[in-house]
Amino acid sequence: MRLEPVRITPGLVLAVLAGVGLAAAMRTPAPEPAPHQVGGTIARGSLVSTAGEHRFVLVAPWGDLPRADLRELEVRYRGVLPDTVCEGNEVLARGRVAADHVRARELLGRSPSKYDACWHPCRREPPPACRDRDPFP
Numbered sequence: 001m002r003l004e005p006v007r008i009t010p011g012l013v014l015a016v017l018a019g020v021g022l023a024a025a026m027r028t029p030a031p032e033p034a035p036h037q038v039g040g041t042i043a044r045g046s047l048v049s050t051a052g053e054h055r056f057v058l059v060a061p062w063g064d065l066p067r068a069d070l071r072e073l074e075v076r077y078r079g080v081l082p083d084t085v086c087e088g089n090e091v092l093a094r095g096r097v098a099a100d101h102v103r104a105r106e107l108l109g110r111s112p113s114k115y116d117a118c119w120h121p122c123r124r125e126p127p128p129a130c131r132d133r134d135p136f137p
Helices: 010-027
Strands: 036-042 048-050 053-063 072-078 090-097 101-109
Touching: 036 072, 053 090, 072 090
Parallel strands: 072 101
Antiparallel strands: 036 053, 036 090, 048 053, 053 072, 090 101
């Protein structure tokens, strides 16, 4: 039995290239958009935590805002809050920006230039080991 040679035509070449390109496109995931950053001060009384999700309002937000005229912006975060995230403290949130809120994947709280676990701004009162220590040595 003798095999006949295959005639390569422009249509056959295009069909093979289209199939290869389509297969490559299906395997390649779409690039994830770069996270947006917003920052501001957490409004007093706005930090609410329920079932692992935390919500708070940023006052005078700045960064990648959905609208330039915003005076307040809600931030939603799922996970463990960093120790430096508390009401009245400045925070930077990275994540997806929606029309009325930010879905943060990462939170960074501002801390003093010299960190002191006894007198951190997020502590309501110092821990027992620090109570007798002078905050201003």
